[in-house]
Amino acid sequence: MSLVVFALILWAAGWAINVRIANGPGGTTRAGALAVPIIFGATLLGMWELMVRGFDVPRVILPPPSMIATTFSENLGMLWGDFVQTILKGALTGYLMGCAAAFLVALLVDRYDYLRRGLLPLGNFMAALPIVGTAPILVMWFGFGWQSKAAVVVLMVFFPMLVNTVAGLSDTTNMQRDLMRTYASSWGQTLLKLRLPAALPFIFNGLKVCTTLALVGAIVAEFFGSPTLGLGFRISTSIGQLDLGMVWAAILVAAIFGTLFYGIIAGLEKRLTYWHASQRG
Amino acid sequence: MSEAVAEGTAPRPHRRLPIPPVVPMIVALIALWYVAAVPMNIKEALTQVERDGAVVSPESAVERRDMSNWALVARNPQHIAGSWATARPRLPAPHVVVEELYDSTIGEEVNGRRGLVRSGSLSNRSLVYHGLVTLNATFVGFLIGAVLGVALAIGIVHSRVMDMSVMPWAIVSQTIPIVALAPMIIVVLYSIGVQGLIPKAVISAYLSFFPVVVGMVKGLRAPDGMQLDLMRTYNADARTVLQKLRLPSSVPYLFASLKIAIAASLVGAIVGELPVQRGGLGARMLAGSYYGQTAQIWAALLTAAALAAVLVGLLGWLERKTLARMGMQT
Amino acid sequence: QDEVTLQLKWVTQAQFAGYYVALENGYYDEADLDVTILPGGPDIAPTQVIAGGGADVIVEWMPAALAARENGLPLVNVAQPFKASGMMLTCWGDVGIEEPADLANRTLGVWFFGNEYPFLSWMSQLGIDTDGADENGVEVLKQGFNVDPLLQRQADCISTMTYNEYWQVIDAGVAPEELVTFQYENQGVATLEDGLYVLEDDLEDEAFVDKMARFVDASMQGWKWAEENPEEAAMIVLDYDETGAQTEQHQIRMMEEVAKLTAGTEGALDEADYERTVETLLAGGSDPVITKEPEGAFTHAVTDKALAD
Amino acid sequence: MQSAAAQSAPAPQSAPAVVSARNLFLTFQTADGPVNALSDVTLDISKGDFVSFIGPSGCGKTTLLRCIAALETPTGGKLTVNGMDPDAARKARAYGYVFQAAGLYPWRTIGGNIRLPLEIMGFSKSEQEERVARVLDLVELTGFEKKFPWQLSGGMQQRASIARALAFDADILLMDEPFGALDEIVRDRLNEELLGLWDRTGKTIAFVTHSIPEAVYLSTHIVVMSPRPGRITDVIESPLPRQRPLDIRDSPEFIEVAHRVREGLRAGYEE
């Protein structure tokens, strides 16, 4: 019980430190912006550890972070293999193919209003097909390897990317378009010099949303059939073996990569859309 | 001087009802679907007719396994129609799915042993029943997720600390494959004696809170400096600003994110139904997969998508009504 | 009435008919028990459910139970309604597989999630590598929930149960002659399936043992009734299936097949079977399922009491 | 009103100073370095004055008005409003503020917008109704209470926003380019109406504008400002009578004052 009390104290302390940093002069600095979430996360982990121990939660229900860390560090090799299989082969390939395809279709849809009015509602409907239903079908179609995972990811990221890109391409003011008209600019020129740059913030929004979708899609698809490696395989198999440390270690891999991936895209966004009001602060 | 000038061309009113572009798209999609079903199902179809005594080429199933589907179609053109009628198709033909949809809704309720007509209650073999089961969890999860999302957004907008600490972790939380965690969540909730609707709703809520947070943070921050300054000149407190300025101006954002959230909620409910095989569209999809009944999966899938469309449509309708009442045009 | 929560290993189907029959026919009521049956499903681990306190007793396969025991979850077998194993490997006959040695170099579908142990033991006894390291190893696929990998020839062989997936293959139009099957029972690597397990600590409570005894007794009554009335039993199962997915024909046949496995036992664990299972699991080569002889992994206390009444 | 751009102490005065600024400084810290928005601003506004602030873009007019409204805090000097610290005056709801754009809340009707400050300040329902009706009448918008902002023209919206600032009857009115977005004809009419209102109510008005004729036509005092750093270069007291028909703008006195203002502005630029 004392561990639980200690956990609450830890929480209060972490929060107090964060309040001081955030509201103090450090709140606007880069270091502050980094420190606060890290302290928050560390507090959460500490609470988790203490609560699990304090309440004597069975290891096979929820393991403490320390145990997850141990499992993680002891199985780096295996987790690396899972990472390559699920994320590099499945998620990334699917992400690239899905986003690229959505981008090209967006150009088409943007060019031909008829397609826009015909395809978008249809796409909207198809986007509502839950992956847990489509994944077994795609596994049946594309086999047990990473290809089926990539297919699931393509299906998942396609529509959000399409919608964002289409919205972005039309996010120009009348004046900006009229200006191009006064130059008698061709469709391609208008696209290249006006619509694409103007669409960038939206495109990045889509790319960001899709990072997490890609990850989740690739992992989930493995539940419906996979070779004997991959993060989804690892999670599912390890639950069956009651090796919860491994389950969470695999989740940790996904979370680390997901955050990194998101961060990279967000960083790229900062560099390429520096001119946008949202980036100038 | 050139005579070429713009003549007055008032648009003439249309006589015929214009066909919405979706219609030809759907027709094209269905045609494509039929075409795709041929190579997809050809192996199965050939095996099937072979068992019925027909001659197919090549004759060995092992040889066929290693051939491309298109080559098989080319060599057995007389069996193409069989691809639309296999027992366990890889891609069921559209009419098969439609039949299944009819059988598992109206057909089952009217003629089924446990149907509405014979038993007085919805049949657990019908998609109507399972759709309702899923809807229930969706609503509860959506409600929890939306309330949580709005509350979190309000906290984030009002507290710097929350903004700085919670927001990054909200993003991280979305990189965790909840679908993988769903069975464990259900087991954990079992262990504290919670069963039935709530575990599904929890998963639903987990998926739906994030879009609401993101949208509402944007929405609550939508008021510009002038609108906020106006409140300051009235010496309004944070509560009043929230009530009279931030919340009203976030309404369009709220609806935009609610529409995403309800679709996510539905997926969450379905995900939650997979491990606990106790009805719902998720259970239905899995059962279809379990017994290789692809038509059954497709029927459940389409039902789910239609449900999502209806829910999103409902929210859109509510949005238009609300915004119109608030004097905001869409 | 005493409350008992039973967690099944898989979805509601005739594999668990005995329990549903006992519930439906009031055997549990007669034993003064209020039984809740929780169906299982993909990725629901009964061992985890009982560890979390979500159930009093679970239906589980012995390999998974013993592995969990070694992982620190002290499960104890209190009864064994299934005498024989229903697990087998089903292969296409036309790909040239005739005996187990032919499995080398093939693609095999295997259930994981704690159900892979019997397969791994068997392979290691055959000396066939399963993790892709060896040239002549097998390529293992984590098989999903259905028999599509076989039908679509994505795999040469898949795992099936005598009472379930095998018949799905047959129902798909495949003639039995087209298939080659390897029953684990015949390969000498059979492991015990569908036993009833409880937590060791609970057994220290006399009242709990008594409750379990009544539970096992009533359940076995159910099983025996189901064996004798397969059609009615299947219909009872159908009535309890909330997903509405099961079909009459399939469940009746499943019940008939399951009856073959439950025949010849009153529920008490046969120690010889236990020894054989443990041996198989221990003989897992470099990576055995369990590393040392388990102790106290079963008790006859419950069945003795149940059979005495 | 009294001002001193160069002198340090203000001259004694008769009417009580509603706004009193002494050597105000305000520096914004920006990414590109500090910006001196206000530099050594000393100024008194007496009760009943109509003071216009004119000057090129970026000279600190808005900033000064915002300091008076306690929306900005000077980084140096002393500022009192109604004898109090500006923030205390803000909390005492001493002034009404009219922004450059009408800035009506689009989800509220015209009546709802005018009622907004009244709700916040806790007026009773009946009092609210009464005041809304009164100020709507004052700005000639009776009958438009139930309309939404977008159903009104720009000029009507601007009048509604003035009504909103008038509704709770503060003695001071701070107006930041309220007519900047309107066309000349509408602007003329609103100018006339504003003068009438000021005359009837005896409010103290601080008014920011870009337009020389507008400043001259409306004000008792015209404060000319210049940028980099923002400071007061001249304060011109108007010789025009309190009653000003529109065609006073063709009178020699008017043209003379306008000329002085223009010269003052130009001087600020050339420096």
Place this chain on the structure above:
Amino acid sequence: MQSAAAQSAPAPQSAPAVVSARNLFLTFQTADGPVNALSDVTLDISKGDFVSFIGPSGCGKTTLLRCIAALETPTGGKLTVNGMDPDAARKARAYGYVFQAAGLYPWRTIGGNIRLPLEIMGFSKSEQEERVARVLDLVELTGFEKKFPWQLSGGMQQRASIARALAFDADILLMDEPFGALDEIVRDRLNEELLGLWDRTGKTIAFVTHSIPEAVYLSTHIVVMSPRPGRITDVIESPLPRQRPLDIRDSPEFIEVAHRVREGLRAGYEE
């Protein structure tokens, strides 16, 4: 330049008509029913004219300019630009258009924005550099080439947008309230510069404004418009010389013309 509000046929003329409009009509179909934005507009603009369009908000000034630019199609009447159909003139890149707001692309530097039309029209790299440098110099923005729009003040942005319209050297310049958002002093200076530019280059300029002094100061012809339906009520030919120092605005001729314009505007309102 010649115009006829009431007459149907234009008077004969010496200089060739750059823009010629005969009985133009333009009706917008809106949800609230049709809006007559232009009604029976007949007008000629000769080469080298500086024509201002003035009138209350919504009278169709912008619409008329957009018709000339082929951004809008009249629903009736006849319009030619450089003797061609306006759309052909647009494709021949006959004019530069300056919008009310600067409308610079935020992702391009000032130099990049000015280079935009040159890139589209396929000028060579070296030619681009040379022209950018020249027009930057013309609008006094040399040294700001590498800055982004948001790093410049509103006046500078507006000058950059004029530079952009000048860069490809079209003979016609269409300007829609280009200085509407600027303060008086900056506006004065830009007015002076624009006059100088016009004088030097001999371009034909159509200029929309709200400001009477601006219209009078700049133009050779002032077109007064009135709304509902949008039409031309008067065309005033300026007696002022081509060379106009800023203080011409205090001259009696100027005040006389300004008075006529104001009367014309007011008449349009009262009708």
